[in-house]
Amino acid sequence: MTDTVAETLQEDLDQAQVLRTAAGSRRRRYLAVVLGWLVFIGLWWLLSLWVGSEARLPSPGRVFQEIVTILQEDFWAQFWASIVRVFAGFLVAILIGTPLGFLMGRSKYWSNFLQSPVVVAGSIPGLTYAVMAFVVFGISFWGPVLAVGLISMPYVAINVAEGVHGVDRRLVDMSTAYGRNESQVFRHVVVPSVLPFVFAGVRLSFSLAWKVGTLTEVFGSSKGIGFQIRRNYQLFNMPAVIAWVLLFVLFMLLLERFVLVRLERRLFRWRQWERDR
């Protein structure tokens, strides 16, 4: 009896010890991350001192000032303009890519037919899409939408094709056996199992699509983050260029981390292996 009590006590103590070291190592890791940022900013600051020219490399403090000004002025309007375009582009990619993916997943012939075009479309440099969108639409809302749509489409198509392959045959057979007709099977079996793959396609192309979207704004737009970067570049306003770039990077990382990853987890909740990872 006393033995077991002592054992449990010992176990508790061990666990506490483990927890304490875990907390300690976590604290140390946070410290290292903060240190990493300090080192990064410190190096940047030293480099800017050494360069000694604001037009070439402004100091972190100067860029921070610029960021504050931009945030007070029109950041949200510009950022919103870019967001709307990119998401409209994703919609275009889904509308084109999903049917293509279905074709590829369902039939061997169409899979062969579409394979090379999709692969080639996936390796075309973003510059091509940006310039093409500019040629077709000029300075317009639709340029970035087209570019984002084209660049994300192959990812959506490939993922949907994979998803269609992965639809559980047995579920389909069972539904048919119980007298469900084709459209019911499609709606209640095929669509729910493919939907996450549509999303995965968008997610895979997410950062690439944003880059191409902003690049298209550099060419043909009168609004958006890409346009702001280009305008300040042409004015030789280096602090503003870097400030806009950093804001872009920051929001991209936040969007990806907090919105996309969570959404993905929700959508893939039902899949065992995703949970195990």
Place this chain on the structure above:
Amino acid sequence: MTAAPVALQESTESPGRFRRWLTSPTGAQVTAAVVFIGAWQLLTLIAPRVPSPASVVNFLYVEITGGSHGGIVTGEFFEHFAITLRRFSLGLLIGFVAGVLVGILIGLSGLARALLNDTVLVLLTMPAFVWAFLTTMWFGIAWQAPVLTVALSAFPFVAVNVAQGTRAITPELKHMSTAFEVGRSKQFRHLIVPAIAGYIFAGLRFAIIIGWNGILLSEWFSGQAGVGFRTRYWFDANRYRGFVGWVIVFIVFIVVVDRVILNRLQKRAFRWRDQSDVDFIQVEEGQVGL
């Protein structure tokens, strides 16, 4: 499907065999190419500004053989291509070596990971055209700008891939080799290198795709020579057949290098592995998000 009747007209004998060929994988791919060129030709009828396939082929012929484009402009294919290739390889080398070193460091040491991880993430998120702008502001219109653009845009992708591979090394193997007193350099050669070779290769492929986009952008915005510059040259001159011709050149280049050469090499080099392993690496590759 739309091209099938067109193609059928070409065949006069043994329709049965032809039909079978048409539905074979090669047949499907050829049909796809025919449909594409047909659609392109159709587009030129609707939108006269779009250059026809024939005019683009003609342009490329003149450009490659160094003939006259009319007026004083002559074809300059190899001049520009060689310049770009030289800058591209140099930039790639710098970015790749730096990426492998930093990636191993991040993968092996927790401290390095905490210190460097966020910086690499930030670099990963930077669009390549930003590097093109910044390097132009730093170096002006000079060879350093495209080289550095390639290096800076390729570096984080290599680092992330290699770091992932290094972290995936099974700790048991590492402990065991330490327990059996295998030397550090021997561990490195026989444990770490084989384990991360696949990731390094995936990183290299990534670096090539990303770097190619980077050098085109850099040359487009601030080059005086090179593939990107020449593409822009024809674009600015309103000669869209020249623009489309060069676009085809740089797309063909990257598709051949990535899909034909590197893909085969990767499959050959990692034959000894499970196919699922290789697929896994490619999935991971995709998750980096280009």
